[in-house]
Amino acid sequence: MTQGLALPPGPETVVQAEGLRKWYGDVAAVVGIDLDIRRGEVFALLGPNGAGKTTTVEILEGYRRRDGGTVAVLGRDPASGGRPWRARIGIVLQQASEAEATELTVREMVRHFACFYPRPRDPDEVIELVGLTAKARNRIHQLSGGQVRRLDVALGIVGGPELLFLDEPTTGFDPEARRNFWDLIRAMQSGGTTILLTTHYLDEAEALADRVAVISGGQIVATGAPASLGGRATATATVRWQDGDGPGQVRTDSPTRVIGELAERYGGEVPGLTVTRPTLEDVYLELIGGQR
Amino acid sequence: MTAHQVTTAMARVAGEASLPSAWRVGLARVGIELRAFFREKQAVAFVFSLPAVLLILLGSIFRGQVAGHGVSVGELFAAGLIGGGIMSTSFQYLGISIATERDQGLLKRLRGTPMPGAAYFIGKTGLVLISMVAETAILIVVGMLVDHLRLPATPGRWWTFGWVFVLGAVACTLLGIAASSVPRSARSATAVITLPFVVLQFISGVYVPFTLVPPWLRDIGSIFPLKWICQGLRSVFLPARAAALEPAGSWEHGRIALVLTAWIAAGLVLCLTTFRWQRRRDG
Numbered sequence: 001m002t003q004g005l006a007l008p009p010g011p012e013t014v015v016q017a018e019g020l021r022k023w024y025g026d027v028a029a030v031v032g033i034d035l036d037i038r039r040g041e042v043f044a045l046l047g048p049n050g051a052g053k054t055t056t057v058e059i060l061e062g063y064r065r066r067d068g069g070t071v072a073v074l075g076r077d078p079a080s081g082g083r084p085w086r087a088r089i090g091i092v093l094q095q096a097s098e099a100e101a102t103e104l105t106v107r108e109m110v111r112h113f114a115c116f117y118p119r120p121r122d123p124d125e126v127i128e129l130v131g132l133t134a135k136a137r138n139r140i141h142q143l144s145g146g147q148v149r150r151l152d153v154a155l156g157i158v159g160g161p162e163l164l165f166l167d168e169p170t171t172g173f174d175p176e177a178r179r180n181f182w183d184l185i186r187a188m189q190s191g192g193t194t195i196l197l198t199t200h201y202l203d204e205a206e207a208l209a210d211r212v213a214v215i216s217g218g219q220i221v222a223t224g225a226p227a228s229l230g231g232r233a234t235a236t237a238t239v240r241w242q243d244g245d246g247p248g249q250v251r252t253d254s255p256t257r258v259i260g261e262l263a264e265r266y267g268g269e270v271p272g273l274t275v276t277r278p279t280l281e282d283v284y285l286e287l288i289g290g291q292r
Numbered sequence: 293m294t295a296h297q298v299t300t301a302m303a304r305v306a307g308e309a310s311l312p313s314a315w316r317v318g319l320a321r322v323g324i325e326l327r328a329f330f331r332e333k334q335a336v337a338f339v340f341s342l343p344a345v346l347l348i349l350l351g352s353i354f355r356g357q358v359a360g361h362g363v364s365v366g367e368l369f370a371a372g373l374i375g376g377g378i379m380s381t382s383f384q385y386l387g388i389s390i391a392t393e394r395d396q397g398l399l400k401r402l403r404g405t406p407m408p409g410a411a412y413f414i415g416k417t418g419l420v421l422i423s424m425v426a427e428t429a430i431l432i433v434v435g436m437l438v439d440h441l442r443l444p445a446t447p448g449r450w451w452t453f454g455w456v457f458v459l460g461a462v463a464c465t466l467l468g469i470a471a472s473s474v475p476r477s478a479r480s481a482t483a484v485i486t487l488p489f490v491v492l493q494f495i496s497g498v499y500v501p502f503t504l505v506p507p508w509l510r511d512i513g514s515i516f517p518l519k520w521i522c523q524g525l526r527s528v529f530l531p532a533r534a535a536a537l538e539p540a541g542s543w544e545h546g547r548i549a550l551v552l553t554a555w556i557a558a559g560l561v562l563c564l565t566t567f568r569w570q571r572r573r574d575g
Contacts, residue, residue, distance in 0.1 A: 061404060062404075063400070063403070063404070063570065083311050083406040083408065084311060084406070086404070086405060086406040087311060087406040089404075091401075091404040091405075093397060093400065093401060093404070095397060103327070103328050103331035103332055104324065104327060104328050104331075108324065108327065112320060112324045113405065115312060115316075115317060115320045116312065116317060116405045116406050116407040117311075117312075117405075117406060118310040118311050118312070118406075119310070139331075155401070159405065159406070
């Protein structure tokens with residue numbers, strides 16, 4: 001791809017926000033969010049509905065004005081981004097607009113959006129990437145909900161963005177469509193695109209994100225790699241096994257030692273052995289629970 | 293400068309320069325608007341046949357009736373419905389379609405791309421212009437067949453036709469864009485835009501000869517551009533003696549131009565101050 005040529009010799013930080021604040025009337029939607037997203041990473045914003053995810057993302061996209069704080073996205077203030085800046089980002093909004101322009105075909109729509117950009121990707125290649133090649137000549141109103149969402153993604157990436165915003169991209173997908181979508185995101189990332197994803201599916205964040213931030217009540221309550229979020233990697237583990245008398249269970253900070261002892265006791269394989277740490281869901285629920 | 297810096301700087305300049313112009317994107321918008329519009333076959337059939345059917349019906353019902361001064365009622369209807377057609381293909385179409393596209397999120401999506409805002413309006417204006425010319429042509433032909441409407445016979449009349457058409461089209465286009473901000477949802481858009489438009493047609497001399505409209509309703513109609521468009525069109529298509537049927541007893545060309553220009557100014561101000569790319573609840 002040629003898009004790399006046009007980049008200014010860039011800072012590695014693609015999105016930087018400090019003390020971001022937004023009020024709707026008397027209601028504080030965002031109360032002091034800091035973000036620091038680096039080039040090439042997939043960053044997930046997790047949080048319950050109404051936590052401020054979409055407000056935050058729409059400020060970064062330039063759709064909403066912030067009431068406080070500083071923001072730089074690709075080195076510019078999104079509130080005054082301008083066309084050259086818009087050409088470098090891609091946006092997939094939260095709600096699919098299913099009824100729109102229904103009489104156009106998938107290919108016509110993607111080709112049309114490509115003509116907004118200085119250096120678009122090949123529309124047919126993009127259609128292939130989102131898995132709509134078989135539907136390329138179909139009218140948009142003939143697509144299923146999941147296919148429309150894939151079209152949304154195609155329209156978001158056809159400009160060849162350096163930074164892609166995905167706001168709850170897989171809501172309403174069946175499990176297989178979700179997996180295919182994850183593959184698409186991974187392919188985008190390996191192509192060098194930085195991705196900011198909001199989701200309320202924890203498995204999605206765990207599968208895709210290099211780092212996650214949990215938003216609750218308009219604030220970030222934890223940031224980190226999914227595997228270590230909220231001290232997850234070092235949290236107390238539970239070792240379970242099957243005994244002749246029934247299930248055995250030990251909660252421990254040193255599971256390896258416990259398993260060694262068990263192995264000695266059973267003289268080899270421990271029947272029904274499992275080691276679990278808190279799931280991302282456990283950590284997440286604790287984090288957002290603490291805010292309420 | 294090193295070679296690398298030069299290359300980077302050139303690439304950056306190229307990056308800024310190669311953003312497609314508003315006109316180029318606007319023409320692409322015209323193309324996509326036309327395709328989307330003309331593929332909705334039932335809607336297209338409705339839009340273009342409704343005024344023609346009305347003209348045939350009204351022409352048949354009032355066949356042979358004379359409004360006075362040797363002017364047939366049919367001719368009055370033909371000129372009036374051409375005016376109604378100008379407003380329906382601009383004001384009514386834009387009011388509904390832009391409200392719908394805003395509610396469905398298309399406008400917001402377009403705003404998130406580097407598409408210049410002007411390109412969207414170029415696209416809509418192109419579609420409006422093409423469908424308006426087509427509608428007007430259809431109505432003139434039907435009028436000639438059913439109501440013995442005559443094409444303008446002198447260059448002066450063609451000139452009047454030209455400026456009334458252009459000023460009316462621009463005014464109704466701007467007002468349609470402004471009106472699109474009134475409906476709160478796609479579902480309510482048709483009702484919110486069509487009801488006042490139908491009322492306006494009754495009191496502006498489209499469905500009912502203007503002389504038959506009660507004076508107080510005439511006064512209300514005279515505030516809005518449609519009455520003046522229809523009056524201008526009557527001066528184009530009706531015999532000169534028909535001027536005596538006008539409330540003022542003359543065609544009032546100066547006043548028509550003045551009122552339509554005022555509406556263009558007002559429409560422009562309304563568009564610039566009220567147009568939104570997002571739903572109201574989207575802040």
